[in-house]
Amino acid sequence: xxxxxxxxxxxxxxxxxxxxxxxxxxxxxxxxxxxxxxxxxxxxxxxxxxxxxxxxxxxxxxxxxxxxxxxxxxxxxxxxxxxxxxxxxxxxxxxxxxxxxxxxxxxxxxxxxxxxxxxxxxxxxxxxxxxxxxxxxxxxxxxxxxxxxxxxxxxxxx
Amino acid sequence: xxxxxxxxxxxxxxxxxxxxxxxxxxxxxxxxxxxxxxxxxxxxxxxxxxxxxxxxxxxxxxxxxxxxxxxxxxxxxxx
Numbered sequence: 001x002x003x004x005x006x007x008x009x010x011x012x013x014x015x016x017x018x019x020x021x022x023x024x025x026x027x028x029x030x031x032x033x034x035x036x037x038x039x040x041x042x043x044x045x046x047x048x049x050x051x052x053x054x055x056x057x058x059x060x061x062x063x064x065x066x067x068x069x070x071x072x073x074x075x076x077x078x079x080x081x082x083x084x085x086x087x088x089x090x091x092x093x094x095x096x097x098x099x100x101x102x103x104x105x106x107x108x109x110x111x112x113x114x115x116x117x118x119x120x121x122x123x124x125x126x127x128x129x130x131x132x133x134x135x136x137x138x139x140x141x142x143x144x145x146x147x148x149x150x151x152x153x154x155x156x157x158x
Numbered sequence: 159x160x161x162x163x164x165x166x167x168x169x170x171x172x173x174x175x176x177x178x179x180x181x182x183x184x185x186x187x188x189x190x191x192x193x194x195x196x197x198x199x200x201x202x203x204x205x206x207x208x209x210x211x212x213x214x215x216x217x218x219x220x221x222x223x224x225x226x227x228x229x230x231x232x233x234x235x236x237x
């Protein structure tokens with residue numbers, strides 16, 4: 001995956017260095033094209049949903065416009081998220097940063113907070129499952145272990 | 159997370175964000191990526207729905223660029 005690096009222009013450059021810089025720029029351009037296309041595809045799908053819900057038709061230019069707006073808005077989102085994390089002295093962006101991003105509209109904030117809580121609780125469930133599995137595998141006596149043991153002893157149980 | 163027809167892939171969202179980071183060390187955690195995917199989905203659906211409502215308010219069935227233009231300012235203020 002191409003990491004986004006700011007292009008530094010030194011005072012003196014060897015022609016070889018310049019060629020590499022140009023190649024890096026090309027790679028970035030290619031990445032941008034692919035991302036634009038991916039955003040456009042998903043935008044198309046979502047617009048299709050809305051079209052069906054509302055009983056309207058979206059012109060191709062409309063879908064393209066929404067896709068472009070979304071793509072550009074990602075730049076603002078990315079920069080903001082990075083700043084939020086840095087402000088909290090972190091280098092990893094977390095859900096807290098995303099919630100902060102959604103602060104402008106109450107209903108949006110509520111929605112994102114809800115999703116975040118859902119994610120957090122499903123993460124907790126996953127952790128619980130892993131804990132139980134690993135302790136069962138180690139053969140320690142846990143609550144869950146008693147159930148399989150009784151089942152095997154009772155051969156009458158289907 | 160609900161599985162619907164549309165939705166941004168985690169990988170796409172990660173690359174989209176990384177494209178604009180200024181610091182090479184900045185990362186995004188899994189949950190934040192999923193939330194951002196949701197946020198972007200809401201953004202697109204809002205844009206589409208508001209434009210559709212604008213077209214319908216003008217008694218039209220086809221949503222065109224002018225309708226997007228009309229709803230764009232408020233949309234950007236809300237996000």
